[in-house]
Each structure stands twice: as structure tokens, then as C-alpha cells.
Ligand SMILES: Nc1ncnc2c1ncn2[C@@H]1O[C@H](COP(=O)(O)OP(=O)(O)OP(=O)(O)O)[C@@H](O)[C@H]1O
């Protein structure tokens with residue numbers, strides 16, 4: 001066992017460094033699916049975070065409570081929900097999305113959306129109301145004032161995006177149920193690790209694990225930098 | 234629809250029967266006031282009488298519970314939505330917080346944010362230079378705005394007002410927490426703004442120092458606005 005583990009690690013490094021096409025394809029799918037999910041979710045989520053922080057509208061408290069609840073819904077439950085919606089017999093079955101990258105993107109949007117809302121709400125809360133009022137009273141349009149306030153909260157907002165990305169790229173439950181781990185199509189890092197390892201493909205699993213670890217280091221390093229900057233100003 | 238108030242009005246802004254309450258507390262009730270062009274007023278009243286609240290309503294930052302605001306040159310009628318009145322107001326009024334908010338970045342950057350409608354960057358730069366000079370901020374132009382002293386922040390805020398060049402400037406206790414030197418400088422700058430045609434409404438406690446730049450005094454007392 002000791003010997004096979006050592007050789008598996010060695011094999012993993014070889015896969016990574018030699019640019020093994022199958023391995024890098026899986027990594028590419030992970031990044032493009034999760035990147036797309038963040039890209040779609042970030043603008044509406046940040047807008048909602050902004051509204052929750054700066055507008056006192058009817059139902060605001062309920063909305064905050066709903067997003068906080070959604071925050072703790074397990075990924076497999078989100079996977080299950082969208083599986084039922086997207087499966088052939090489900091209400092959205094005609095779209096034929098189940099086991100496609102689009103389905104994975106949808107699931108990951110659902111996963112990161114509450115997190116993005118909650119974190120950008122907090123980010124905007126740390127910016128005083130006076131910032132918004134000052135921008136408005138200096139004659140900026142709503143959009144102009146919004147961009148000034150976003151600039152004030154930029155480090156905390158970037159931290160929100162990084163945290164959300166870190167959450168969905170490593171998440172296995174929803175990706176498995178909605179993507180189905182199909183090679184060349186929907187096999188991403190976490191599903192490959194979970195399923196291929198169980199088939200004895202240790203080297204690939206370890207190589208992908210190393211990628212996730214490195215990513216975690218990079219994301220945490222960036223978070224550290226941004227949070228430091230946010231605290232300074 | 235019958236347009237009751239669409240006739241041209243002579244004051245810059247006509248505030249009609251503004252009321253505002255917080256919870257059960259009525260802050261002011263049926264406050265009416267004609268803001269005449271090129272006139273400056275003081276707004277006095279004891280702590281908690283609602284001066285800040287009234288200024289925020291008058292600048293379009295806070296929605297009154299009822300009342301009508303008619304800006305000169307803008308059509309108006311009693312059913313006009315608050316957001317329409319707000320847009321008209323924000324065009325002509327600027328509000329200055331008691332402790333001004335400065336954005337992350339240098340003093341220069343903060344002044345740039347006060348120029349909204351000048352697309353030419355060379356022109357913007359020139360305006361910023363003039364504003365720095367006007368407020369005596371030349372030496373501080375590169376300083377991080379968040380680290381300035383209270384008096385320096387006040388000068389940056391006044392320089393922004395100078396750049397913004399709105400018809401009306403509402404100031405919330407502009408000399409509170411300032412030392413003698415800064416008060417004097419603030420008054421000089423306010424006099425200069427008034428000279429250049431900006432109308433002022435200044436909320437304050439000690440009005441003696443503002444008398445030279447004042448055309449009228451208003452008092453907010455038990456929710457009622459009176460001229461004194
Ligand atoms: N957002 C708010 N919610 C509830 N009550 C408020 C709010 N803002 C102000 N008030 C209350 O309204 C009253 C008027 O406040 P305001 O700040 O307008 O008074 P002020 O005349 O400016 O006082 P000061 O001279 O101390 O600055 C106060 O009793 C205050 O507690």
C-alpha cells in the first residue's frame with residue numbers, strides 16, 4: 001500500500017506536469033462551469049445585496065431571512081431539487097438540460113447565489129449610508145452612485161466572489177446529480193475525484209486534489225490581501 | 234388631469250406642507266417655505282427638533298410623509314410621484330452632511346467625483362486645480378482623504394460643493410466640532426459661495442457667526458417652522 005501510494009503521487013505529478021489532456025480537460029470544465037455560474041449570478045446578487053443594505057422596502061426583513069435560510073441548504077438538496085425539475089418527467093424536462101453543463105451551471109448558481117447576496121449585503125452594510133447620499137447629492141445618477149458605492153466596497157465584494165467561487169468549484173453533490181460525471185462533457189474536478197477514485201484511478205484523483213488544494217491556497221491568499229485592504233481603508 | 238401648480242413660480246423652490254414622522258413621533262408638520270433665489274437662511278432649533286431631518290427632505294434624500302415640492306421651471310401637480318420630485322430637487326440642491334463623507338482615495342480623486350457633467354478630462358483637471366486653490370487644499374491634493382482632520386475634510390466637502398455649483402446648498406451644522414481657525418475659513422468659503430450666486434440654508438445652533446451671510450432666520454420648534 002505504502003509503495004502504491006508513493007507511486008500514485010508520483011504518477012499524479014507526472015499527469016499534471018506532462019499536461020495530460022484528459023486531466024486538463026476536466027480542470028477546464030470545472031473552471032468554465034463555475035466561472036460561468038459566478039458570472040451570471042454576481043450582478044443580480046450584488047444588486048440584491050445593495051437593495052437590502054440601502055433601501056428600506058416592504059418585505060426586506062423577510063428577504064434577508066429567506067437568503068440566510070437558503071445559505072444553509074445542503075448542496076445535494078439543491079441537486080435533488082433541480083434534478084426533479086429538469087428530469088424528463090419534471091416541469092422543465094422539455095428543455096433537455098439534465099446531464100449537461102448548463103444544468104451544472106444552474107445548480108452552481110443556486111448554490112452560490114445566497115452566499116453572494118449575504119456577503120455583498122454585509123459588504124455594503126460596512127459602507128455608510130452617507131457614501132450613497134454623498135454620491136447622489138453630488139449629482140450622480142443612480143447608476144453612477146451605485147458604481148461609487150461598489151468602488152468603496154470593492155475589497156469586500158471581491159472577497160464575496162472568491163468565497164463563492166471556492167465553494168462551488170469544489171462542490172460534488174449538485175454537480176454529480178445534475179451533470180452526471182460524463183467524460184468530456186460534465187466530468188469536473190470534484191465528480192472525477194469522487195467517482196474515478198472509487199474505480200481505482202488514484203493518480204488522477206490525487207492530481208485533481210492537488211489542483212483544488214493549490215486553488216484553495218491562492219483563493220485564501222487573495223482573500224487575506226483583500227480583507228487586509230478593506231480593513232485599512 | 235388638472236395641473237394645479239404648473240404655473241411658473243417665482244421662488245427657486247416652493248416647499249408646501251411637508252410632514253414627516255418617525256414611528257409615532259411627528260418630527261415636523263405642514264412645513265411650508267419659499268426658497269427665494271440668491272437668498273441665504275439659517276435654520277435653528279434645539280437638539281432633536283428635526284433640523285437635519287428637514288434638510289434631508291429638502292434635498293431629496295428622505296421622503297416626506299406628505300407635502301409637495303415645486304422646483305422652479307419644472308412642471309408639477311399634486312399627484313406627482315416622489316421620485317419625480319426627487320429628480321427635480323437633486324438637480325438644484327446639494328446637501329452637506331454634518332461630518333462629510335469622503336471617498337476612498339486622494340483629495341484630488343474626491344474632487345473629481347464632484348464633476349459629473351464635464352466629459353473633457355483636461356477641463357476637469359483644470360476645474361479640480363481651481364477648486365484646490367479655492368479651498369486652500371493645494372498641499373493636500375495627494376493625501377488620502379480618509380486620513381484628513383475634521384477641518385480639512387470640511388474644506389474638501391466645500392470644494393466639492395463649489396465644483397458641483399448647485400443653485401442651493403443645504404449645510405448641516407458646518408462649523409460644529411471645528412476650531413476657531415477652521416470656523417473662520419469655513420465662513421470665508423461660504424461667503425465666497427454665496428457671492429458666486431449659491432443660495433444657502435444652514436442648520437446651526439449658534440447663529441451669531443453666520444449673520445454676515447444671512448438674509449433670514451428660520452426656527453423649527455415643536456414641528457413648526459417659523460420665520461424670526
Ligand atoms: N432614522 C430615524 N429613525 C427614527 N428616529 C429618527 C431618525 N432620525 C432622526 N430621528 C429622530 O428625529 C428627531 C429629529 O432628529 P434630527 O436629527 O432631525 O434633529 P436635529 O434638529 O438635527 O438635532 P441636532 O441639533 O442634535 O442635530 C430626533 O428625536 C431623532 O431621534
Ligand SMILES: [Mg+2]
Nearest residue numbers: 284285286405
Ligand atoms: Mg442635526
